[in-house]
Amino acid sequence: MWDFILLVLRAAIPAGTPLLFGTLGEVTAERSGVLNLGVEGMMIVGAVTAFGVTQSTGNIWLGVAAAALVGGILALVHAFASITLRVNQVVSGLALTMLGLGLSGLVGKRYIGMPPRTRFAPLAVPGLSDLPIIGPLFFRYDPLVYLAIALVPVLWFILYKTRWGITLRSVGESPATADALGVNVFRVRYLAVFFGGLMAGVGGAYLSVVYTTAWIEGMTAGAGWIVIALTIFAMWDPVRALLGAYLFGGVRVLQYRLQPLGISPNLLNMLPFIFTILVLLVSAGEAMRKRIGAPEALMQPYMREER
Amino acid sequence: MKGWLSLRLEKRLAVPRWLEYLTLALSLLLALAVIAVLFRALGVNPIVAYQRIFRGAFGSLYGLSETIVKAIPLMLVGVGLTIAFRARVYNIGAEGQLLVGAICATGLALACPNWPAWLLLPGMFVVGFVGGALWAMIPALLKARFRVDEVLSSLMMVYIASELVNYLVYGPWKGAKEMGFPYTDKFSPSAQLPRLLPTRIHYPTLILAVVSAVLAYLLIQRTKWGFEIRVTGENPEAARYAGMNYFTTVLLVMLLSGGLAGLAGVGEVAGIHYRLRYPQGVSPGYGFTAIIVAWLARLNPLAVILTALLLGGLLVGGDAIQVALGLPVATMYIFNGVILLFVLGGEVFTRYQIRLEWRRKT
Numbered sequence: 001m002w003d004f005i006l007l008v009l010r011a012a013i014p015a016g017t018p019l020l021f022g023t024l025g026e027v028t029a030e031r032s033g034v035l036n037l038g039v040e041g042m043m044i045v046g047a048v049t050a051f052g053v054t055q056s057t058g059n060i061w062l063g064v065a066a067a068a069l070v071g072g073i074l075a076l077v078h079a080f081a082s083i084t085l086r087v088n089q090v091v092s093g094l095a096l097t098m099l100g101l102g103l104s105g106l107v108g109k110r111y112i113g114m115p116p117r118t119r120f121a122p123l124a125v126p127g128l129s130d131l132p133i134i135g136p137l138f139f140r141y142d143p144l145v146y147l148a149i150a151l152v153p154v155l156w157f158i159l160y161k162t163r164w165g166i167t168l169r170s171v172g173e174s175p176a177t178a179d180a181l182g183v184n185v186f187r188v189r190y191l192a193v194f195f196g197g198l199m200a201g202v203g204g205a206y207l208s209v210v211y212t213t214a215w216i217e218g219m220t221a222g223a224g225w226i227v228i229a230l231t232i233f234a235m236w237d238p239v240r241a242l243l244g245a246y247l248f249g250g251v252r253v254l255q256y257r258l259q260p261l262g263i264s265p266n267l268l269n270m271l272p273f274i275f276t277i278l279v280l281l282v283s284a285g286e287a288m289r290k291r292i293g294a295p296e297a298l299m300q301p302y303m304r305e306e307r
Numbered sequence: 308m309k310g311w312l313s314l315r316l317e318k319r320l321a322v323p324r325w326l327e328y329l330t331l332a333l334s335l336l337l338a339l340a341v342i343a344v345l346f347r348a349l350g351v352n353p354i355v356a357y358q359r360i361f362r363g364a365f366g367s368l369y370g371l372s373e374t375i376v377k378a379i380p381l382m383l384v385g386v387g388l389t390i391a392f393r394a395r396v397y398n399i400g401a402e403g404q405l406l407v408g409a410i411c412a413t414g415l416a417l418a419c420p421n422w423p424a425w426l427l428l429p430g431m432f433v434v435g436f437v438g439g440a441l442w443a444m445i446p447a448l449l450k451a452r453f454r455v456d457e458v459l460s461s462l463m464m465v466y467i468a469s470e471l472v473n474y475l476v477y478g479p480w481k482g483a484k485e486m487g488f489p490y491t492d493k494f495s496p497s498a499q500l501p502r503l504l505p506t507r508i509h510y511p512t513l514i515l516a517v518v519s520a521v522l523a524y525l526l527i528q529r530t531k532w533g534f535e536i537r538v539t540g541e542n543p544e545a546a547r548y549a550g551m552n553y554f555t556t557v558l559l560v561m562l563l564s565g566g567l568a569g570l571a572g573v574g575e576v577a578g579i580h581y582r583l584r585y586p587q588g589v590s591p592g593y594g595f596t597a598i599i600v601a602w603l604a605r606l607n608p609l610a611v612i613l614t615a616l617l618l619g620g621l622l623v624g625g626d627a628i629q630v631a632l633g634l635p636v637a638t639m640y641i642f643n644g645v646i647l648l649f650v651l652g653g654e655v656f657t658r659y660q661i662r663l664e665w666r667r668k669t
Contacts, residue, residue, distance in 0.1 A: 084653050091647065094598060095644045095645075106634060265472075
């Protein structure tokens, strides 16, 4: 039993890593007041880009960087629509997801069934990785797992302890006030949404070049939507995003580990989605109790008063 | 000369009708141009692709009839979504509600194959409507009671419904005579909708779709409920202030849009396939494409009849280029995404006056 728990915990971290990247990005975007429902689309385009670039260059890092860039560019489409043109953010994000699913399908056709050219070697932290139990549990992952973990305190620090963070949050809470204080609301929002796209791209890349090491059409399979839910669950806080992402990673792992018990795989596939709804319900209750919630100006386009 | 080009938006006081149509047409054209550029960049000849799409969808009687076949579910779902979106309730889970409608109808068809058609077919539509409506009730209750975001919860219900269909067709409902395909057995003749032969147009569902569009129009424009739906969508604060019940409105619009999506699911299994199949076999994303149908129609249920035919044609044309050019099914989502983005962007031109100004650096 202990072995089983350890196995699930160990597998939960890589499984949750793409979600963590995506959630950190969406937390940032939403903190600036822009809801981007295009995460699923940006992730899947990131996945196919990373796979393609890695295949042609033989360098995973280039693949990941390209995925980030493409994710960011897609995010700018949403940024232009929702920040400059002030269109409905829900529908614009949905459109971005559809566009991403379509583009990835078209581009990815040639990569279906292609064996990966290269993989990440696990990065064993010297000394620590040989410790019993803790060693394999915490110190023997691929580099991107550590990158995601490292981003959590960095983002937390920026968000709560620096001028940038205050600026970002003020734009999401009260853009008019921020504007009056000389903040360029539009620029901050563009940057935050762009960063969200970068992260979603990396999350997608993780799926195709690290986690699965293959391109499968529609391989994000709802991960982008879970990211949106995790952002709410995380209460727009990077540290809680980490917890949430690994929790969902655990659910994903359980889904596979429970299959040998004879439960229908189709019913097990429902698990993450049922769990998401439960998590949303709990978060909604918590938000009501503690009176915290989404950034005040979330989904509200900013329009500068004419002077 | 230093400075920058600045884009300024000013709210229009009145929107002329012609301008709305003009921008809609221009948005569509621009979207098609952008898609052509994307296709070009990805190695697909856009001229050939567009020719095939047009010829596939509208170039023959068969193509036209298939366009109508695909417009039927889009119309039913699209009409429902106009109602929900008018109240600014974002029911994104119509695809799931459609599938549950199909499941319920299949359940009845398999359980009571010997009922006469005049009883069985209406019965299937009733259980399909109820199934879809109940499936939509879950996100509706979560939103109205606990303020859970309906976009996410309704979407999660799509994945759950899809797995439920898989579970049924691979498991308990797997047909004995289906040679291992993930299908149920074929429905008895009394559970099969009549068609306008030789086409696949199952006209009872088509009539249902057109009637529901008219009824939805009347509901929104002429009734007290419709008024409350519109006010809730345009100004929720005012709605609350005027004593309108938010809870009831959310439940009502979700019930109607879920039920209509359920009817679309019944039409697919009883009119096209005569059996329940794996989820993508029942619906190639009608529930999602209908979002565009509703938005293109500017949330007017009557206009949905036209936009459903347009998007139906695009789906048929998409099938044509998949076969002819060997493109993957997902390609059609590029159309969906780009068209939706441009239609959204186009609205800006009707709502605002756009000024480009050269600003000098001060």
